[in-house]
Amino acid sequence: MKKIVALLIAAGVSLSAFAAPDTFVSDVNHTFSSFGYSHFGFSNQQSRFNSTTAKVTLDRAAKTGSVEATIDAKSVDTGSKLFDGHIQGEQFLDTAKFPTITYKSTKVNFKGDVPSTVDGNLTIKGVTKPVTLTITNFKCAEHPMAKKLACGANATATIKRTEFNAGAYAPNVGDEVTLSFAIEAIKE
Template identity: 35%
Template sequence: MKNILTPVLLAIISSTAAYADTYKLDPDHSNARFAIGHFGTSTNHGGFYNLTGDITVDPQRGTGQLKVIIPVASVNTGNQQFNEHLKNADLFNVEQFPTMTFASTEWNYVDGMPQQVTGDLSLLGVSHPVTLTATQFNCYQSPMFDGATVCGGDFEAVIDRSQWGMDYLVELGIPKEVKLSIQVEAVKQ
């Protein structure tokens, strides 16, 4: 009996492990963007580019892992002077903190698709939990990667920037609330 169970258990473990697929972020199709009010008149937008990281997706078990590394110096608002101000010590302090990261701690699936990803956002040397909501997610065979499977989606959250010590101009009317949108596409490894 022992000899029969061992191969069966190994087959079950192997087939279960096969469900978890690992993907490497494609920096050309991954970015993090932000939107923040500007004295109640308009909304400033900007983004970070050339993101790196990995995703592991396991819809069978309802789990996953996402690690995104965001190079802060890549910030782009379309205005060079504003870009440089965002990089200084008043805001993102690129010299001391060149990257921010998001590392997932929990995934929530509905019908085999990720709906929310909770994790730790590290910014300015401080980490706080953030829950990103998936606004879309899909996997497809990519003609750009010789038919390799690519999975990704759009995720968003509203965060309170003051939790990370980014209080610049809060007392003068710039909101604490920032809409954060993260777009990731990753190639199966």
């Protein structure tokens, strides 16, 4: 065995290149998505979805990965039941017909040893558009409570809601929506 390891090292092959990808499942208590938009220019409103799940596969040695996330659109939380109802209505998310929002990556891009952006497809109201998430924070380490490898990240993107057939009252209610995601996931 020592000879095989020595031969691999001599050939310039890293043993980490043979590591399998790790799969992580989101911690539902620490994974949320939120959105912000201009309301008639008076203020930037911030709201969130209370139920977001995700599965992340990451091979840090090969610098590859994938992300699949599902947002329960009916879990929208604006802080006002009246506005929750408006956003779930046909003019915006139409949650009766489209109860979920999904994101599926096509490529995870690395800068050095950490993921920096994720290219993928966002589906809202049955409309799918390419969206790139910019990762603003990333960390993998042993989770102090779960005693397993965990990864966490924050990511953002800006979309135009009119492109997803959710453009009621635009431009008075801002067309540009900033999406923010916070995820903590534990290795399966």
